[in-house]
Amino acid sequence: MVIIQEQLCKQVVKPRIGCQACFILTWHFSCRVQRHDLFSHRNRWKPVQVPSVYRTKRRMECRSIENLKESSASNSLPTQNGTVRTVAETISDFLKHFRHPIPSIYRTIVQELLVTTHLARVAVGFQYDPVFALGYQMVTQVFFKSYPKVEEKEKLFDSMCKALLLDYERMKKDASVLEEWTRSRTEREILLAIEEGGDDPLANLLHSIAQNDGFVYSRLFGLGLVRMMELCGEEANSERCQKWASALHISSLKLEQDLDTYQQSLERLKQAEQLFAELEARQKKKLAEKLAEKAKRAQEEAMKAEQQMTEPNSSV
Template identity: 30%
Template structure:
């Protein structure tokens, strides 16, 4: 069986460049999570999981530089765990588009009995199968996928803990999974997003201070050179 070390080697072979230390932990945690699920006999890929992985990556990798490398890193994450990055993106996008025009109640109803919309049967069938799968393997990315769908429907609702938890309990009951586990995972996810936001603010403040310092040094150098030039002119005139 493929090991975590095998997946890590595959990832760094696919993306051999150094990863900024702030984000390395994010990547390695995602990689380990994706690997452990990929080798679990009960785990089945589904669009909600895909959306959770894509969203986790996008949110927790905000501010990564160079920005152009993010797609290569995501692709390496998927291929190193024997998955297709385009499938992740396309199914996540298709599921999110279904949620876009629904109210929260409509989304909860749809998740409990999904119906195909605009040739989306490839999205619907795996979600239908979850409720009837006695061995369904719940995962943290699945919870994040649910959270992302709710956020798409009603951003204010996900900020209200009581209302959010009521909806999560209903969805969890419909899927036959633990509402407490899902809520706990999402609290951790929200906390991680908050910490990343704070960290990015610190980084931006440091960069701004550095830019100001460089600008000040440049101004001082320019002023010094102008003064020296004036002194030379005065000496020549004498």
């Protein structure tokens, strides 16, 4: 896997940048970022030696390599000179649209979302659909629920879409329509719609995806399916992922992996937010104690000054 990956890196990635496919999950693959600032334009990527246990155990999870194999100069996101649009260009565009600082615990989420979505977008045969939009809406609503700068959230989501050459307003509308459609149906009805289609446009859409042998699966599409499971009143788990994947003729392994990654990432985010909340509470407590101590000293100094003023009068 490492040999294949190095060959792909040489073919696809610009010199001195390194592997643009796998720098998010540094312990899965053989490249990682060497940086001081996650969003610095001076980022440099270098290959590192990954323990053989991970290269063997996680071999099937290298979705980045699969996407790179499917990429070519004729795919859906070319640049002006006709070459494949790179991850670096997508992140650069995002920084142009969104110039506000991002809290540290959300930076990795933003960058991982940009990278994984970019890799899906540049794959040959990728097609946008409402399930993909619902997955994006799910990620932004769940992972950024406690984002401290509420007034900047919509701008952040829109900037990510612009960097990925997606229409944020259309995605919100499509996700909302699919959400309402799913809420009004049971899991059995949805699976039947996937298998048979019908007069319903969304049912026909899901049926066409199931019949499309060249359909390109993406993580946001998988999370859109997870959200649909929840909306129709069912728990998203391994067994249900296999059932939906079988109906859609997609890889159940990928869907289960994305569900597992989503759940683990959400748990880590909750722990990080709790830690930051505790640290903030401690800082506020220390600040309050300092202010109280300062007020106490000021009061004592004022009392001393008052005593000094009254002592000469009493002696007279």
